[in-house]
Amino acid sequence: MSAAGTHRQVTQEYASELRALPLVRRQLDRLLDETSAEREKRWDIRLAVTEACSNVIRHAYPASGGTFHVSTELRPGTLEVVVRDAGRGAAGRGVPKLGMLLLYEASDGVALEDASPGLIVRMTFTIE
Secondary structure, three states: OOOOOOOEEEEEEEEOOOOHHHHHHHHHHHHHOOOOOOHHHHHHHHHHHHHHHHHHHHHHOOOOOOEEEEEEEEEOOEEEEEEEEOOOOHHHOOOOOHHHHHHHHHOOEEEEEEOOOOEEEEEEEEOO
8 A cells, every 4th residue: 555645643542551552553553554664664663653652651650650642643755653741751761771762763753852741752754
């Protein structure tokens, strides 16, 4: 399938728990099935988004609980994924670790924004 001419947005809220990760990947897979993204690109997208969500689960909330949102926007040639939480924000998370480096490497663009409270991670991916 091809993403030519397609513009689609989906936003979903998840509990800040490990069991949310397979649900996020299913959301991504359904959207990617509508594109011509190659296997390696799909892997990169899943890796980066999973890492962003894992960071929320591990670092955003000092105690258990909380939620996060994953928004996907598919436009011709581009997928944007936004992971947003209402937790401690970037200041409470310390120095970026290996996981964040993977996120930067696997995506075509990353922006971190302070959401006060919380953090927004905006990732872009080129889909040809």
